[in-house]
Amino acid sequence: MNLIKCLTRELLFSKRTVLFSIFTGATVMLAQAQTNAPVPVLQIKADQVTTKVSPVLYGLMTEEINYSYEGGLYGELIRNRAFKANATNAVFWNLIGNGAISLDPTAPLNDALNTSLKLDATQAAKNAPAGIANGGYWGIPVKPKSSYQVSFYAKAAGGFSGPLTVSIESADGKKVFARAEISGLTGDWKKYDVTLKIKNVKPSKDNVFKITTVSPGTIWFQNVSLFPPTFANRANGNRPDIMQLLADMHPKFLRLPGGNYLEGDYINERFDWKKTIGDVSQRPGHRSPWNYWSTDGFGLMEYLGWCEDLKMEPLLAVFAGYALRHDYIKPGPDLEPYVQDALDEIEYVTGDAATTKWGAQRAKDGHPAPFPLHYVEVGNEDWFDRSGSYDGRFTQFFNAIKAKYPSLQIIATADVKSSVPDLLDEHYYKSQEEMESQSHLYDTRERGGPTKVFVGEWATRVGRPTPNMAGALGDAAWMCCMERNSDLVLLESYAPLFVNVSDLARGGSMQWPSDLIGYDALTSYGSPSYYAQVMFSTHHGDNVLATDSQNIPTYEWKVPTRRRNGADQPASTRQVPALFFDATRDSASGVIYLKVVNRQSTPQPVAIDISGVAAIAAKGHATVMKAGKPDDTNSLQDPKHIIPVSEKAKGLGKNFTRIFPPYSITILELKTK
Ligand code: AHR
Helix, strand or coil: CCHHHHHHHHCECCCCCEEEEEEECCEEEEEEECCCCECCEEEEEEEEEEEECCCCCEEEECCCCCCCHHHHHECCCCCCCCCCCCCCCCCCEEEECCCEEEECCCCCCCCCCCCCEEEEECCCECCECEEEEECECCECCECCCCEEEEEEEEEECCCCCCCEEEEEEECCCCCEEEEEEECCCCCCCEEEEEEEECCCCCCECCEEEEEEECCCEEEEEEEEEEECCCHHHCCCCECHHHHHHHHCCCCCEEEECCCHHHHCCCHHHCCCHHHHCCCHHHCCCEECCCCCEECCCCCHHHHHHHHHHCCCEEEEEECCCECCCCCECCCCHHHHHHHHHHHHHHHHHHCCCCCCHHHHHHHHCCCCCCCCCCEEEECCCHHHCCCCCHHHHHHHHHHHHHHHCCCCEEEECCCCCCCCCCEEEEEEEECHHHHHHCCCHHHCCCCCCCCEEEEEEEEECCCCCCCCHHHHHHHHHHHHHHHHCCCCEEEEEECCCEEECCCCCCCCCCCCCCCCEEECCCCEEECHHHHHHHHHHHCCCCEEEEEEEECCCEEEEEECCECCCCCECCCEEEEEECEEEEEEECCCCCCEEEEEEECCCCCEEEEEEEECCCCECCCEEEEEEECCCCCCCCCCCCCCCCCCEEEEECCCCCEEEEEECCCEEEEEEECEC
16 A cells, blocks of 8 residues: 555544645645545456446436427427417417407317417507417517518408518517518418518517407418527427537437326327327327327427437337326227337338338328337336236237337336336436435346346436436436446436426426426526536446445435325434445546545545556546535526536546545546556
8 A cells, every 4th residue: 555545544534624635646635624534445446347338328308398398399489379278268379459369169270270269350450450469488589680480370251361460579569579471361271481580689588479460350370380490400390509408418319208298197198199290280289297288299200300410319108008097908909009009100210111101101201211219118107007907018019019120129117027128117206315325226236137227217306496416416326326337227317307497386387396407488507417417428438347435424314204105104314325436437548437426515535546557647637516505506597507617637546535525526537558
C-alpha cells in the first residue's frame, strides 16, 4: 500500500468539523468532513469484465398522459380540432361576435369525424366580424420568423362563399401576428390550406387562433389544424425543442404506446392501432384512460417517425386483451382477433411493402421501408388482471408471434407459467429512500434463467411536476444498479417522460406528478432526473468491470408504516447506502467510466484503487451534477438550474482520492495506459 493510500484510508475524522488535507498525487485538496467514519474505498478491477453493457440499455417509455402528445410533443396547436373531446359541447372553442356555435352531428365530415362545428354568424359585418376562436393547449405559441400551416374542412349554407379570415392574435386582441383569407366555400365539404407567416416578433403564448367572417352566413368546420414548424420538417410532426431534448439522451429504443394508454379503461378505448393510421381526417380518435380525448393524430406511424428521427428502435407493446377496469377477453377463440391484430401490427411495422398486406399499407401511408423491430411486449402491467387470464393470454400471443417471427424477443408484463418469456417487464415507482435501499437488487438476483429483465417503467418520485435533485440522486443510484447488472437488465426506460406544466391543478395538464421533461406551449426543460439520464446514457463503456468497496457510508431510514398500496406494516428502520457507484470500460479506447453518486449533505472523500492496468493518466475528465440542497430543481423559469458540468480532472492515477460534493452525481473518465 503506498503512502497516499495509507494516509487516506487510515484517516479517521474527529466528531467536530475539521479541515484536513488529502494528498491526491500532485494535488493537495482541502475538504471539510464531519464524521467519524473511515474513508470509503472503491476498487476497480480493470482486467475483470463481469459482463457486457447492454447496447440497448437506455431507452424511452411513452404514452398519452400529462398532455404528452396533444399539447406536448405533437406539433398540432389547436385543441379539440375534431370537436369530439366532448359529445355535447364545442369545448375549447369560443364564439366571436354575434351568432352561435354548436356541435352538429347531422353534418359529419365522414364516419370517423362524425360531427362538426356549426357557426351561425347571424350579424357579421366589417367592424363586427363573427367567427370561432381556439386558445390551444394553454396558449398558442408564436415564434419569430416562422411559418404556420393552417388547414381545415369547411362547407357553407345558402350560397355563402367567404371569404373567411384566419389569424393568430394576442388573447387581448391588441396584436395580429399573421392573417390570411380563404374563399371559395361551397355547400360541400372541401379542405382549405393556407400559410401564416409570423414576422420578427417576441416569442409569446397568450394568443388565440381565429377564423372569422365579415358577412353573415352558416358555416360548418371539421379538422381545424394549425401546425408550426416541426422537427426535421416532418409533416404532421413533432415540436423541435422537445425532440432536441430527447435527441440529447441518445435513446436506443422507444416503448410505445404505453402504459395504461395501450390498454384503455375499457376494451373499446384501447390503442386500436388500425384506427390511428392513414389520413388524419379518417382517424376517429378515442378517450384515453388519463381522462382526455386523443384525436389519434399522433398514431402508430407518428410513433415510428419519431423513432426514425431519433435513430431509436420501436419496442412495440401490443394490446393483449385486458383493459384497466378489469374488462378482459378469455384466452382461446375469443382472443384470436386480438392476436391477429398484433400480428398485423408487427407486419405493418416490419413487413415487406411489395409482398405483405400491412407492409403495403405502411408504404401507402408514406413509408415503404420497413422499420427495425426486435422487441414486442404483450400487454401492460397485467398483474392487475385479477381474473388470472394473463398466463393463457400471454401464451396465445407468444406462440402466434414466435411462429411467424421467431427472432422477435417477447416481453411479458407479469409472471407466467405456460411459456417462457424472453424478458419480464418490471416497474418501480419509488421514494428516494426506497430506490436507494434497492440499489443492489439485481446484484444478487439469480442468473442463468432464460428470462431477462426489462425495467420498462421506473422513477424516483420526488418533486412535482418534475423531479428534483433528490429524485435524480435516487435515479442515479438505481441506474448504477441496472448498468452494473446489464447482463440481466437488457433495457430500461424512465416513466413518465413528459408533462405539460401549464395547469397543475386537479383535472389540469398533469395527471401524474414527477415526469422527466416539462413544458408549456412555448418552452421546455429537462429535470435533474433528465440530466442524470443524459449523463448515464452518454457516458459508458461496453464492458462492466468488477468492483469492490469498503466503508460505504449508510444512513438510517425509518421505513414508512403506510405502504404504497394503503396497507400498514410494523414500524422498522433500515440502514441504506449513501454512496453508489459502478464502473464500465470502453474496449476500443480503454477509457474507464466511473460513476459515483453521493446522496449526503457533506462532501465525501473516496479512495479509488484501480488494478489490472499498467497506469492511469493523471489527467482525465469529470462530468458533475450537484445541488446545494436536495429539493433544488429546474423549471420553465429556471430551466438550467441543475445541469451536468464538464471539467478537467487532475491528480488521477491507479490510486487516488477524490472528494465527491454533497448531493452529487459524478462520472469520471479515466484514461488507461
Ligand atoms: O407511467 C404512468 C403509469 O404507471 C403507466 O401508464 C402504467 O403502466 C403505470 O401504472
